[in-house]
Amino acid sequence: MRILIIEDEARIARRIERMTNDFFEGNATISIIDSLKKGIEFLEKEKINILLLDLNLNGRDGFEVLSTMTSRSFQTIVVSANTENALRAFELGVLDFVPKPFDRERLFLALNRAVTLKKESNNSIRYLSVRKTGSIKLIDLDQMGYIQGAGIYSEIHLLDGSKELHDKGLDTLEKILPSGFERIHKSYIINIVQADRILVSSGSRYNLQLKNGEVLPIGRSRYKGFKQQFEKHFE
Amino acid sequence: MKPAYFLLFFAILCTSCKRQVFYDEFDPVFKTGDSIKWSVKNLDQKRWSVDRGFTGKNIFWVRANVKLISSVGGRLGLQVDAFGAYEIYWDGVKIGNNGKPGSINKPEIPGTECQYFLLPDSLSNIGMHTVALRTTQFSYPKLQRGIGLKLNTYINLIKRPLVISSVMFIMAGAFFIAFFYYAFLYFNSHKRSYPVMIFSIICLLFFSLLIMEYIKYYIEIPYPQFFIRLEIIGWLTFSISILVPLYFSIQFSLKRKLLLLSALLVTLVSIYIYHYGHYDISARYYSFAMWITTMIIVLEAIYRKEKGSFLVLAGMLASTVMNSYLVYDFGIFIFYTFIVFAMLYLHTIKMREIELAHESSLLLSSRLQLELIKKNIQPHFIKNTLTSLMDWVEDSPKQGAEFIQALATEFDIMNKIAEESLIPIRQEISLCQMHLKVMGFRKEIAYQWEDFGIKDDELIPPAIIHTLLENGITHNAPYQDGTMKFRLTYSEDLHLKEYVFETIGENRELSDERIGGGGFKYIRARLEESYPGRWTFSSSASNQGWISKITLSDTTI
Numbered sequence: 001m002r003i004l005i006i007e008d009e010a011r012i013a014r015r016i017e018r019m020t021n022d023f024f025e026g027n028a029t030i031s032i033i034d035s036l037k038k039g040i041e042f043l044e045k046e047k048i049n050i051l052l053l054d055l056n057l058n059g060r061d062g063f064e065v066l067s068t069m070t071s072r073s074f075q076t077i078v079v080s081a082n083t084e085n086a087l088r089a090f091e092l093g094v095l096d097f098v099p100k101p102f103d104r105e106r107l108f109l110a111l112n113r114a115v116t117l118k119k120e121s122n123n124s125i126r127y128l129s130v131r132k133t134g135s136i137k138l139i140d141l142d143q144m145g146y147i148q149g150a151g152i153y154s155e156i157h158l159l160d161g162s163k164e165l166h167d168k169g170l171d172t173l174e175k176i177l178p179s180g181f182e183r184i185h186k187s188y189i190i191n192i193v194q195a196d197r198i199l200v201s202s203g204s205r206y207n208l209q210l211k212n213g214e215v216l217p218i219g220r221s222r223y224k225g226f227k228q229q230f231e232k233h234f235e
Numbered sequence: 236m237k238p239a240y241f242l243l244f245f246a247i248l249c250t251s252c253k254r255q256v257f258y259d260e261f262d263p264v265f266k267t268g269d270s271i272k273w274s275v276k277n278l279d280q281k282r283w284s285v286d287r288g289f290t291g292k293n294i295f296w297v298r299a300n301v302k303l304i305s306s307v308g309g310r311l312g313l314q315v316d317a318f319g320a321y322e323i324y325w326d327g328v329k330i331g332n333n334g335k336p337g338s339i340n341k342p343e344i345p346g347t348e349c350q351y352f353l354l355p356d357s358l359s360n361i362g363m364h365t366v367a368l369r370t371t372q373f374s375y376p377k378l379q380r381g382i383g384l385k386l387n388t389y390i391n392l393i394k395r396p397l398v399i400s401s402v403m404f405i406m407a408g409a410f411f412i413a414f415f416y417y418a419f420l421y422f423n424s425h426k427r428s429y430p431v432m433i434f435s436i437i438c439l440l441f442f443s444l445l446i447m448e449y450i451k452y453y454i455e456i457p458y459p460q461f462f463i464r465l466e467i468i469g470w471l472t473f474s475i476s477i478l479v480p481l482y483f484s485i486q487f488s489l490k491r492k493l494l495l496l497s498a499l500l501v502t503l504v505s506i507y508i509y510h511y512g513h514y515d516i517s518a519r520y521y522s523f524a525m526w527i528t529t530m531i532i533v534l535e536a537i538y539r540k541e542k543g544s545f546l547v548l549a550g551m552l553a554s555t556v557m558n559s560y561l562v563y564d565f566g567i568f569i570f571y572t573f574i575v576f577a578m579l580y581l582h583t584i585k586m587r588e589i590e591l592a593h594e595s596s597l598l599l600s601s602r603l604q605l606e607l608i609k610k611n612i613q614p615h616f617i618k619n620t621l622t623s624l625m626d627w628v629e630d631s632p633k634q635g636a637e638f639i640q641a642l643a644t645e646f647d648i649m650n651k652i653a654e655e656s657l658i659p660i661r662q663e664i665s666l667c668q669m670h671l672k673v674m675g676f677r678k679e680i681a682y683q684w685e686d687f688g689i690k691d692d693e694l695i696p697p698a699i700i701h702t703l704l705e706n707g708i709t710h711n712a713p714y715q716d717g718t719m720k721f722r723l724t725y726s727e728d729l730h731l732k733e734y735v736f737e738t739i740g741e742n743r744e745l746s747d748e749r750i751g752g753g754g755f756k757y758i759r760a761r762l763e764e765s766y767p768g769r770w771t772f773s774s775s776a777s778n779q780g781w782i783s784k785i786t787l788s789d790t791t792i
Contacts, residue, residue, distance in 0.1 A: 008678075009619050009622075009623060009677050009678060010677070010678050010679040010680070011622075011623040011626055011627070011676065011677050011678070011679055012619065012622050012623055012626070012677075014626075014679075015622070015623075015625075015626040034712070035743060035744070037744050056615050081614045081615050081617075081618030081619055081622075082614050082615065083614070084614075099618075100618040100619060100621070100622045101618060101621040101622035101624075101625050102622065103625070
């Protein structure tokens, strides 16, 4: 597990480092950087799994780079004093927001979210940020039809028929997407608003027809759970 | 704009009155010598001269014909404006005297310039009449002043000056009160403003001008002293003509006022010299020069969209309308009254502005107080401090306790200075040192503090060095060897005090926050609050890190 801490308060950075180390029982490589600029330079070269980020660094408002962070493959956990910014951070797709001052339990909770597969609904997220040559594009969740896994990336299929590539894999995305985005297959997450009907064919093969006519497969193990969600949604 | 329309309307209203004409007046003729026969109505005037000539200490006669056109509707009276001492005859009948004509061995008892005579009913019929004056003019022997005759009912002639002076004195009274009010205002106000004083003086001058002008109706001035009054009026007009444009140039904050006003002064002096002795013409030219100068100032102010400039323009135009349509001799006073009204209105506008500025400065002071108090409770400071504190307490409780002590002391000092607008520099330094201790615990950097040349009791607005210190901690990183130093140096000379605050450490990437942020706004606002217009502040990168300079001066910079 590779972890980066961006925090300009030495004492706090060391506290986060110590606790994270405890959490991973020494099985993590942790780097500490005290400025956003150096952090971004670091991320150009190194691959990480989790970023622990202080939003207000050296007098700078970290929001200008937050969407750059959330568009990447790693999960971002914000550790900040300005709790009023929490909602804005969630909208941009951070995994968790740990308010200062924090104790061991609270930080562990956040790290737990990052490593377990269990989906927790983050209903505040409104956009997915996508890296496009040199810039960041924010995609409104309402504009998304479904997401298809593509190796370590994901392919987002938008309602207008276009596609965007996201650096996060389906497993990681699933954790930050709100309820209403359902995993129906190991390679598909759909926006339940766009689901039309479930098609059952011979040999217990299940498919989902979307409102635009496209048909996606439903995984056998996920069928039961999804059917419940589907019926609940259309009640 | 409404008062402007009102002024113009009032001006036009005032010009719409007319006077009825009862008589025709013919030019007088003169003859040196003395004969009682020269008083009769029908006399051969062929050998009489149209010029008086040099009469010296001789008696001379003046004869003039007047033709009564219509009945005046009452007892007829005659008003005579002439110099000298005389006996007066109406159609050969002596109707009175003004002073007593002198002779070679008897001195003259001077008469007044203006005198009224009641005419007998029997000689008041429509048609031609003759006025004859047996005169001496021992004073001003070379002055050939014309003779003015006016016919009206006696009661009207007597009453008219009363009516005019009553109106004029109401005006004069208003200016007299305004003079006292603004003089008191000037001497009692905390901040003495020159426009108030100038306005007060203008009110006094204007009051004096009105009094001097109409004093003639109720004080007997023998003709030898006649010009003293005119000379005084001349100088009053002269002073007003320079002060009015000065007032407007200050109120409208004109740029090159000295140049314009010097030009005006030169013009006024030239008028005085060139038209010396011609009092009415001088006064008119003075007023005209003043009007032109004021118009330049007002038009320039309108161009710059100065508040109240339109109203003043309306006042100026109204005064001109009045002046050009009113043939009465008090046209010029109405002209000035309009200008003074415009000044008064402008003054109230300016007072309102000062009031607003005062209110907003009070508001700003309390906002700055709040900002200072907020420094220590803003989330970024308090939450980061608490997080570090948590860590110290968990990790090494003894140092944690020390940390808490330092924080408590910083809060204490903050609390003490929160409501002050100036504090001793030593107290500010203690605050900075405590803050460094707190930040040292948080950032785990061995911050160092140095100060040189500090005079402990010198006053400075609270938390401005503290703000610079915070900036340094945020935007500078320690050098490779882990050190970071702050240095405050004080120096002064006769008129200037300077604080130089240096952050010795590596500058982080420059962000707009450092120079455009709330911190610098706070510093500037605090300096302006306590040293209005007498401070400078600069802040920039230096070869050692960052340097900020604050200068405080005795006089406006």
